[in-house]
Amino acid sequence: MLSCLPALTLAAVLAPEPPKRLDVRPIAPPQTATYGLLGFEIRAPWMTGHLQMRMPETLNSSLGLHFIDHDRADMRPLSPLRTWPTWKQNRMNGAWSYSVRLPEGVEFSGKVIPYADRVRMEFRVRNRTRQTIRNVANQMCLVMSHSPDFGERNTLARMWTFRDGVPFDLERTTPTPRDKGRDPWVLMLTRSGARTYAGPRDYPDGWWVVDQAADLPVIARTSVDGKHVLAITWDGDPVYLMSNTRIPCLHAGPTNVFSVEPGKECIWRGTIWLMPNDAERLRRAVEKSLTP
Numbered sequence: 001m002l003s004c005l006p007a008l009t010l011a012a013v014l015a016p017e018p019p020k021r022l023d024v025r026p027i028a029p030p031q032t033a034t035y036g037l038l039g040f041e042i043r044a045p046w047m048t049g050h051l052q053m054r055m056p057e058t059l060n061s062s063l064g065l066h067f068i069d070h071d072r073a074d075m076r077p078l079s080p081l082r083t084w085p086t087w088k089q090n091r092m093n094g095a096w097s098y099s100v101r102l103p104e105g106v107e108f109s110g111k112v113i114p115y116a117d118r119v120r121m122e123f124r125v126r127n128r129t130r131q132t133i134r135n136v137a138n139q140m141c142l143v144m145s146h147s148p149d150f151g152e153r154n155t156l157a158r159m160w161t162f163r164d165g166v167p168f169d170l171e172r173t174t175p176t177p178r179d180k181g182r183d184p185w186v187l188m189l190t191r192s193g194a195r196t197y198a199g200p201r202d203y204p205d206g207w208w209v210v211d212q213a214a215d216l217p218v219i220a221r222t223s224v225d226g227k228h229v230l231a232i233t234w235d236g237d238p239v240y241l242m243s244n245t246r247i248p249c250l251h252a253g254p255t256n257v258f259s260v261e262p263g264k265e266c267i268w269r270g271t272i273w274l275m276p277n278d279a280e281r282l283r284r285a286v287e288k289s290l291t292p
Contacts, residue, residue, distance in 0.1 A: 021114040026087035049147040105129035126265035173210035193239035234270035
């Protein structure tokens with residue numbers, strides 16, 4: 001029997017549904033504006049709990065410290081926030097973004113675009129002063145503590161990267177936590193970072209630099225059930241990968257810094273993946289994301 005549906009209606013019925021995006025939403029603002037997490041939460045349909053992306057954790061330059069999301073007596077921002085930024089959503093593509101303009105003439109903004117198995121991030125800093133601002137740098141932090149799938153603390157279990165072209169478990173790095181006598185907080189240099197890094201190898205009661213180096217600027221953790229993987233990378237050829245398992249969190253930069261002339265801006269871009277546990281698929285995705 002021929003259908004009596006109008007052509008447009010029939011086309012809509014036959015058209016494949018667009019892939020569902022990961023659930024991204026802003027972290028709730030703090031009760032008082034000065035300190036609090038500025039970033040977003042991520043949920044996948046198969047996850048319990050959620051992840052948090054602190055975007056940024058800190059922002060600094062030659063002018064001083066512009067932003068920090070927690071209260072530290074030895075790290076006071078130049079202009080503590082009095083009004084918390086409002087995230088705005090683009091309903092067409094699901095993107096969220098915010099912008100902050102500080103009294104010292106620095107403007108910074110964040111944007112996140114969700115897809116079916118990843119989110120793309122952009123972080124920008126614009127110079128609104130009349131002088132060149134040097135050493136513009138930030139720290140980003142992907143927090144796993146609210147996710148039973150990825151949030152196991154004080155262990156490098158199921159954390160990995162790529163070394164010599166294949167997955168490499170961070171539990172195999174040396175020195176070991178037993179060697180250090182404390183819970184793991186490790187920095188793993190990238191291949192390029194290993195050629196240039198001249199800093200300390202150990203911070204008392206904190207992090208240490210491991211002996212091995214990573215092929216690609218990505219750090220990952222497999223879910224407890226072994227079915228999925230969480231991974232993060234930033235552009236700019238970061239010097240090191242890091243995990244503080246006491247939180248626990250994942251860092252893959254960015255470690256590149258900029259000098260920004262008046263009226264100009266600098267941009268960092270990164271990706272977080274939540275995908276089936278397929279190392280080769282992740283490797284290809286990372287390499288593609290780093291291609292100019």
